[in-house]
Amino acid sequence: MPHKLKTLETYFQELWVKGNLDALDTLFAPGARTLGIMGDTEFDAEELKELVAMVRPLLGPITVRTPKMMEQNEWLSALVEIKSHAIDNNNPVHVFNHVMARFDGECMIEIYSNLDALTFFEQLGLLPDNAMAVMLGGTRLR
C-alpha cells in the first residue's frame, strides 16, 4: 500500500477505532496543524489527542471505511465513512469526513478535515433532529 494511504488508514484505525493516542506521534510531522474540525480553530497534535479522548467516550465501537482515496504530489485526499452508535441513546451514528492532507515524507503536516458535524451532533442526540432545517430557515436555535 502506498505510504500516504497507509498513514491515513493508521490514523483512523489507531486513534479513532482503538483510541491509541500515542500513535499520532508517528503520523504527524513536528509542527503539524489540522484545520476544519472546529471552524477556524487550528489544532496541533496534543489538542487533537484531547479532542479524540473527549469524543470517543460518546460513541460505541467505531468502524471506518474509505470509499475514495486520491493523491497528487505531496497531497492525499480521502472520503471517509464513519459508523458507530451513540452511547447515550443508542442511536446509529453514520457520518462522512472529507480529509485533505499534505505530507512531509511519511508524515502528515497540514490536514484539512470536514466532518458532517451537524448530522453527527443530531445523531448523538446533542442537537434536536430538525436543527439544520430550523437554522437554514434563519431561525436561531434555542
Place this chain on the structure above:
Amino acid sequence: MEPTSAILRRFYTDVWEHLHYDRIADYFQPDLTGNILIPERAVDPEEVREWMQILDALVRDKEVTFLSSIDDGSWCSAFLKISCVSRATDKPVTAYQQILCRQTDGLLSESYPQFDLLGFF
C-alpha cells in the same frame, strides 16, 4: 481533458459568485447508471439550485477561494473558503467547504460536498 478542478472553479465563479442559476445544468450530468461511489449521497442539479436559494436568503456577496485542490484522473478534491456577508447582521461570514467530484466528458457526474454548516451557523 480539462482538469476537474478547472471545471469546478468555473462552476463556483458562475453559480456561487455570479448567481447564474440557469447555468447549473451546464455543469452537472448526474451518472444515472448507479455505478457511483455513494448512491444515497448523489447530488442532483435541482438540489444545488435549492441549496443556492437557501444560502442566498441568509448571506450575500459570496466569494469562493480554492485553498487547495488536487486532481487525480477524472476525480478532484478541493478545500474551499467561502467569504460572504450575513443579510441579518451585515457582518462578514467565513465558511469552509470540501468537495470530492468526478467528471465524465467535461461535466460533473458525481459530487460529494461537505459544507461546514456548524461553523457557518
